[in-house]
Amino acid sequence: MPPPLFFFFFFFFFPTLHSQPFDYPIANLSTLWTNDPSLPHHVSYPDGSSIRAILLRLNPSGFGPSFAAGFFCTSPCASFFFAAFVVYANSGGRITNPTLAIPQVVWSANRHRPVQENATLHFTPNGDLVLKDLDGGLVWSTNTSSRNVVSMSVSESGNLVLVDRNNLAVWQSFEHPTDALVLGQSLSQGMRLTANTSSTNWTESDLYLTVLSDGLHAFVDSSPPQLYFQTGISGTKAENRSTYVSFLNGSLAIFALFLQPGEPDMVISLPPADSVQYMRLESDGHLRLYEWRTDWKMVMDVLNVFPDNCAYPTVCGQYGICSNGQCSCPSAEYFRPVNDRQANLGCAAVTSISCQSIQGHQLLALDNVSYFNYIDLDAALPQGISETSCKQACLNNCSCKAALFQYGGNVSHGSCFLPSQIFSLQTNRPEVTHYNSSAFIKVQVIPSTSSLRNSTTEKGAGVGVVVGSSLGAFLVLLSIVALVLVFVRRRSREASEEDFLDQVPGMPTRFTFEELRVATWEFSTKLGEGGFGSVFEGKIGDDRIAVKRLDGIGQGKKEFLAEVETIGSVHHFNLVRLIGFCADRSHRLLVYEYMCNGSLDKWIYYRDENVPLDWQTRHKIMTDIAKGLSYLHEECRQRIAHLDIKPQNILLDDKFTAKVSDFGLSKLIDRDQSHVMTRMRGTPGYLAPEWLTSIITEKVDIYSFGVVVMEIVCGRKNLDHSQPEGGVHLISLLQDKAKIGRLLDLVDHHSNDMQLHENEAIRIIKLAMWCLQIDSSRRPSMSMVVKVLEGAMDVETSIDYNFVITTPGITSKAGYLDDSPPPSASLLSGPR
Structure with missing residues (x-):
């Protein structure tokens, strides 16, 4: 204009x-x-x-x-x-x-x-x-x-x-709300207000207010989130209508069922506005209403459910007990104040809970103590559990930090909540709540100290042995010996098989299946699935982990051995770190570092409404991937071909550092080998043309890297059937645009920042074209790719603009290997 x-x-x-x-x-x-x-x-x-x-x-x-x-x-x-x-x-x-x-x-x-x-x-x-x-x-x-x-x-x-x-x-x-609402503003379903950590520190806290299908809810953000306020509107939802909450003059109106046009289903009454009003979700979890009079005055606490203010998750910090607004720690023996002068900052354990010393886990009993939310029944274990079962369930789960039990008149029937992260507790007043409650806080004790749990030893009954004839006794003894020999031989074979893994140099920590079952809360939180198994979230001590469990046998076991042997011996900043593994009988599991921003696909395909990545972040991600692959190809004792490079196997940490994951399909290549023979595997859309011959080198990864680079720069999938005819296959589209000199048409149009860096984006597209050469010998090495990305080397100019195979009999209508969509991408926070 x-x-x-x-x-x-x-x-x-x-x-x-x-x-x-x-x-x-x-x-x-x-x-x-x-x-x-x-x-x-x-x-x-x-x-x-x-x-x-x-x-x-x-x-x-x-x-x-x-x-x-x-x-x-x-x-x-x-x-x-x-x-x-x-x-x-x-x-x-x-x-x-x-x-x-x-x-x-x-x-x-x-x-x-x-x-x-x-x-x-x-x-x-x-x-x-x-x-x-x-x-x-x-x-x-x-x-x-x-x-x-x-x-x-x-x-x-x-x-x-x-x-x-x-x-x-x-x-x-x-x-795009942050932490406040003004008159006339609405929160639609899925939107949230997130509190700042303080009035002067403008970073998000763990507290947020959001709109769900049944109304307004407030949570403290843990894993999973813990509820501290809800409205609760039940009834039949109108089709194609989303719940929303509007800040009106005199009310906070909740529209959920839409039974009468323009009429809310529930209102939280507010003082009518005489001047400017706004409400803010604050760092203590309170939603407060403010109005300008002669100055700014707080006129109402909208979510003030209980007058003593103990029903908020951070009122006394972690492990702190709130009583009439005063904070204290559960026990001087096991907890100390974070700050002696500020009791509201909470308490810290004298000895941290360790999953490596689970035998030292015991429970500290606190009578007439409840949680800040009086136990969210939707998040509790099934109704009707006993207090003893509740306590035992916590002791059996390493990630459980407390057993919170709520009951009427009998401890054999109540509600049990097992949080993996403890926020504020409060003294329970049965005359107000009309129920009883107890809290059992997990503590770590030295095994030699006295136990907090009463244990009883039952004397075993005498065993009578009836001796028959000498011949009968001999036959029984012979049968027992035979069974023992079979068992010992089987266990010896299993031990030999599993001991192989212990011989791998630099092998990470070995876990038992029981330890990982406890660490993943009985494999209850699945992050995704793919390859040869499923990935679950877990926690060891204070560290979050991603546990990959191989669900199959046979070939899955073979891939497991390859993955452990490969990753256990390589270490690089841009490779996902293998923390440990499990080879317990038939169980095969891998324990990886947890990558909080998940896999790359969810950031470049726009399916999760994420903010488009800026150019610098995309460039850094591409460089990180290249460095990780360069290490595998050129710096290890044996060349390692990954064989399945795709966005789903690129994980991002909190700083958007990219790390290559999933070596289950990797292939080791001796330095004196030019190539290896292997069956075709990988993901359609990312396969290099030489897979048709089953003769591969690490150059197949470079072709796949070129596809991923195009997806990052263009902000779309390589195979996208929602695109207009002729644009379904990104690499075929690249081939057409390259021949007419229209590469700029491919740059991600969702991001204005990408348009501002169009010259750099074109240079990287040309690098991708170099990687996509059908003749693998014409592709650059990954170390050369790194140099181009870092500006130390120019892109090859004599590039063949044909990137897809056109040999009759093996091509699809689009002219490439397979136009079927790849396996559905998982929103993983751990390796696939």
Whole structure:
């Protein structure tokens, strides 16, 4: 859009700002704002916070509490957030600094990644709002380019809105809530408010409020999440209607069943608004309602279920016991305060729970103590369990941190909750709750100390032996000897087979099946499945793990041995770390490090509504993969061909470091071998052409890497049947675009940042084309790929633009090996 036309739309949709020429003179109007004191409204406040407002929407009276958007910082002002906030304006339409009118932030774009002084906010000509830090790195974007956006404004209710030529909202902050709601804002099903850790530390806490199908729920985020508030609306849901909650004047209205048009199914009554109101989910789990009067006043605690405030998960920290608002630790012998002067910060175990010393696990009994949520019955074990069974279930599960038991008049029948992470407890008042409760906290004791559990030893009854005839006794004895010989021979064979694994140099920890069964909570949390087995989440001590259990026998066992032998002897930062394994009788399991961001496929295919990865993150992921493969191919004693490189086998940690996983299909190649013979395996869409001959080298991984690079740069699957005809197979499409010089058409259109780095993206596409050469000898080595990605080497220029096989009799209609869709991708947080 030409600049004059853009300015016309900008002022057309900013009537308030346009009426204030001293704020935004036409001559100085810019769509690029720099975070410095030169911004129109630069105001500092007595608490040390500061704002640099870009947009201001005065309230109808022309003064008083009004909404603005711009840069905000807390004391000390070392980092800034682009935010929408409530400020106080005087009758002249200027933001003022009265002592009590501290700005109240109601939305933030970048609370995960604060920016520095001189960061920039750019409202681009193609309609994208982009926040970049001082070094030029992309921090946040609305990703609204090419959607005909013509203006940006702040509404009277505090909604930051980007609209198109028809004055329709293309993007709005109300659809991306952070920790607060303002009047007129709604939370749709699946949306959440997530508290900040404190009023000055703008990072997300473990507490969140969300809308589920039956209403409003509040959780503390653990594994699994633990409930502390719910509304509960039962009835038949309307088809194709999602539950939502609206913050209205006088109520928080819950729409779930839609029995009467426009009428909520339940309301939480609120004081009517006399001025600006907002509510915030705060770091202690309370949803508080605030209103401007002569200053900001908290007028209601919306979720204040119990007046003593003990029914919140963090009121006394982990293991802390809340009683009438006072916090204490369960036992001076086994727990100590995290901070002696701040009892509300919780308690820490004197000796940490260890799954390696499960024999030292015992239970500390606390009478008349309940959990913060009085036990969430939906998360508890089945009703009717006894107190003894509840305690034993916790002792049998290493990840269990406490047995919380709730009952009426008899300990033989009640509810049992076994949390894997302990938050605040509270004293139980049966006269209020109308039930009894006990808590049994797991502690780690030295085996020689006295036990907290009473144990009884039952004397065995005498065994009478009836002796028959001498011949009968001899036959019985002979039978026993024969059975023992068979058993010993079988056990010897099994031990010999399993001892093979102990001979592998540098072998990781060996676990028993029972230890891993306990660590995975009876294999109850499946992360995904694929290859030769399923992957389950688990925990050993304080460390989360991913346990791969081979579900089959025969070939699965063979793959298990290959995987343990291979991974047990290689170590690299970009390979998923093997922590341990289990070879217990017929059980074959692998224990891996837990990768919290799961597999790469969920970040590049957009099926989970994740924010598009920026160019720097994608480039780093590609480099990480290349380094991991380079190590396998060129730095190990034997060359290791992975044979199944695909996004599902690339896992990401909390910093988006990529690590190659799943060596179950790996093949070792001696240094004096040029190739090996093997059966075809891998995943359709990623197979190199030489698989047809069954003669392979590590170059098959390079072809697969080229496919993955194309998927990362293009933001789509290689085989995508939802694409228009001619675009189903990405590599065939690449072949066509390369021949007509239209590679830019392939760059991910979901991300404006990718478009900003189009020259770099084209260079990487050319690298992928080099890797996709049908003649494997013309493909680069992985060490050469790493050099290209790091800028130390150029891409080969003499590249053949034919990337798919066209030999009659072995091709499909699309001209490639197999156009059937690959196995469904799993949302794994561990290796497949």
